[in-house]
Amino acid sequence: MGDGPLSGARSVEGLRHRVGSLARVGALLVLAVTLLAPPAVAEPTVTGLAPNAEPLDDALGRVLDSGELVMAVRxxxxxxxxxxxxxPGAFDGYSVDLCRRVVDAIARDAGRDVAIRYLPVSAQDRFEVLRQGQATLLCEATTVTLDRPITEKVDFSLLTFIAGGSYLFNRNGPPNFDDLDAGKIGAVAGTTASEGLRDAEERKYIxxxxxxxxxxxxxxLIALEAxxxxxxxxxxxxxxxxxxxxKNGLEGTFDIADRYLSYEPYALALxxxxxxxxxxVNGVLAELYRSGxxxxxxxxxxxxxxxPPRLNAMFKIMALP
Incomplete structure (x- = not known):
């Protein structure tokens, strides 16, 4: 009897039952693994922003909310x-381009459009516009010092360049900086050169x-030529x-000294x-440095x-993870 048609039917039915049971068990296992697995974590963005995140009430949040970033430029x-x-009204330069890269990355990572508006500033009022909330980034030749975060009440990015202070002089004038007459040294107010002269004056060096x-x-320049x-x-x-x-017509009459008077590490101010x-900002700069x-x-x-000879070394040091 075991070999009859009825026995074969029962065998097929039993096989189907076992296959169905295995399928249900497999589905339950997949569900269990899915439930127990940790939630997927989005890949970190260059700027640290989450795509389409709700704007917060801070400088970056206001940029995303308004769709505009104001760049202070000289x-x-x-x-x-x-x-x-x-x-006229358009600006360019190394620091300006770095800030443009920052704006592009913020817009991309946040999934929002961000326009740029330029705000012309001078060396005297450049930090004031940051303090007053009139600009989000200062994109020019800004020297980082230990005192400026305290005295100017601003922050700085990673270093962006290494420069140094020097001077233009009339070839027919005193050949040595130490031989200059009183009242004959000029600088742009608000710069580290002007601050250095003021310090030298207070210390009676000049x-x-x-x-x-x-x-x-x-x-x-007008004063120098006159x-x-x-x-x-x-x-x-x-x-x-x-x-x-x-267009300045200085070559031949004026020259620049080989002597460096100061060390000027540049950064973006915010x-x-x-x-x-x-x-x-630092995420964008570090990625630029890491990638080359x-x-x-x-x-x-x-x-x-x-x-400067050590610029590449600075980029490598500033390429923070």
Whole structure:
């Protein structure tokens, strides 16, 4: 009887039952694994922002909410920040391009459109616009010092460049900086050069009337050419560009000293106590340094002889994980 048609039918039915049971068990196992598995974690973004996250009431949140980031820029700080002669109101430069990269990354990671608005500033009021909330980033030749976060009440990004202070001088004037007459040293007010002169004056290293402050480099150049000052102190790269610009007509009469008077580490400045904004800015800079993409911006804005020898080492040190 065991070999009859009925026995075969029961065997097939039993097989189907076992297969069905196994399928149900398998489905239950898959469900259990799914329930017990930890939730998927999104890949961290360069800026640290979560896509489509709700804006918070901080500087970065206000940028995302308004769809606009205000960049404070200077017209007289080439090759870091300068107004385009062909397009008034538009700005370009190494620091400006770094800030553009930050804006692009914020927009991409947050999944929102973010426009750029330029706010022209001077060396005197550049930090004030950050304190007053009129700008989100300061994108020019800004030196980081130990005191500025306290005295100016602003924060800084990772370092972006290494520069140094030097001076322009008339070839027919005193050949040595130490031989300058009183009242013949100029600098742009609000810069580290001006601060250094003020400190030297207070310490009696120079005469009390030895320094003159100017509103900007164009005003200082007029005084230099008129003989009102013997030398103009400033960041060497900016002075080099001023000297080599044909429209200034300085070459042949004026020169730039080989001597460096100070160390000037540059960074982007931002409002004080804005950790999310600072994280976003530093994330973009660190990624540029890690990937090597920073070389594209460096090559775009500087000649080979303008680059300090330890710049690549600085990029590697600043490429934080």
């Amino acid at each position: 017209a007289d700080a080439a090759p870091f920040s300068a107004e385009l002669e062909t397009t 005469e009390g009337n030895a320094r003159r402050d100017f509103a900007d480099y164009p005003e200082a 003989g009102e000052i013997d030398v103009l102190l400033g960041d060497r790269l900016i002075l080099q560009r001023i000297l080599e610009d044909p 409002p004080l106590n804005e950790p999310r904004l600072q994280r976003a 993409d920073i070389s594209q911006l460096v090559n775009q804005h500087f000649t080979l002889r303008e680059l």
